[in-house]
Amino acid sequence: MLKVSPRKGVLRFGKRGKLNPRxxxxxxxxxxxxxxAYKLELPKELSNIHSTFHVSNLKKCLSDESFIIPMKELRLDDKLNFVEEPVEIIDQEINQLRQSRIPIVKVRWNSKRGP
Structure with a gap:
């Protein structure tokens, strides 16, 4: 498995977000x-990136074949960030502090990892 969430100061794969795959x-x-260092067989979506990586950017994959998400099914934008769309709002509530109100919304996302 290839690490796509960068360390601080490295912008090779774009910024790290909460819902981005690691x-x-x-x-x-x-x-x-x-x-x-290892040379990898990268998919076409990552053809603009050099194919040699340090072992710190790799992780051994011991998972079942049924859990693999193909690269064709993932939607990535131009900065290689994971694209997900909200489907519905499940729950809403408002937390009241002394002088401010904070709206909290629970959202169901359209994702290949499941709802």
Missing amino acids: YIGPIKILDRVGPV
Whole structure:
């Protein structure tokens, strides 16, 4: 699995958001380039990124095949952020503080990971 949420100051994959996936994949390893670097077989959506990564950006994938989300089904914008759309508002409430009111809304999102 390839890490797509960047560290502080690295803007390779765009900004880190609350709903963005942290890892994508599984991605096949083509070759070991050095003692701590691997060359990966990247999908066409990531063709503008160099295919060699440090081991700190990789994670071993030991999951079941049924949990894999294909890259074709994911919708990414131009900054490679995960795109989700709200389906419905489930619940609303307002928290009252001393001088302010904070609206809290529970939303059902349209996602490949489930509602």
